[in-house]
Amino acid sequence: MSENILTPEEIIKTGELVFKKTKLMTDAELSYCPGCGHGVAHRITMEVIEELGLEEQTIGIAPVGCSVLAYEFMNVDMQEAAHGRAPALATGIKRVYPNKTVFTYQGDGDLAAIGTAETIHACNRGENITIIFINNGIYGMTGGQMAPTTLPGMNSSTSPYGRDVHTMGYPLKITELVAMLPGTSYVTRQAVHKPGLVRKAKKAIKKAFELQMENKGTSFVEIVSNCNSGWKMTPVESNEWLDKNMLDYYPLGDLKG
């Protein structure tokens, strides 16, 4: 019974440190809304780079969107790209420095809207880069407008009566699209709204970086995430909504590799 009288201070002093913020995330406070999935996605990406020992040779490409300030938070070499052009910039960097590990971190407005051409052609050429794609089904930073990935019937500020697929088209499953291309080595869809799914997503990102180190071609990790501000919900409600609605249209799991 002796352990029952331990105070938290004693556990902290004598116990094992099992989790602390990785040093590859800077101490800058994240500019994201409370409960946003970007924070978790940033953290697991940086933890994977730390575990693989790649911090000295990694170059990240920051997108335009909510995560435009990713270079402030990720403590590796970063480069900002023009809107949607992160895969093109990553191609250039990887071709000049083939021994570096290059990844892009993009949202759905960046990767699946303005940057569709760059994404598809970089994947089709099989560039040895890792693409991390955060899909929250909305343009979060500009005020919750409809994105190509917005679900049918989903409300946004530019589709206030819900997305009507007859006039506004169907949501773009860009991950399925790039999975069909011969240049991609590993295509997967993950989520970060539950502890178990975060651990799975981290494993997927690790596999993506390992395949890049083996020069196997483009590795593409989609992370289905929430946007509680854009969806007009609390963080907990938005995660429940994501679990109930988003995962039917965007099923989790490996699509290739």
Place this chain on the structure above:
Amino acid sequence: MAKVRGAIVVDTERCKGCNLCVVACPTKVIELNDIVNGKGYHPAFPARHEDCTGCMNCATVCPDMCITVYRLKPQK
């Protein structure tokens, strides 16, 4: 039966009070505090630390990396 004991430390000024750790905790250790931090949020705190097992679920879902987890294995 001796159980694994854990402890968490929450960076109160960094916390944005999103409540995700409260929902993720399997033993309902964490609650949001009534006090308000410098950013105007109610930060999370371990209200029932004696139930903590150091499972890291709270730290895994925390988007702002506010939580540090310690764990103490039972002594034989």
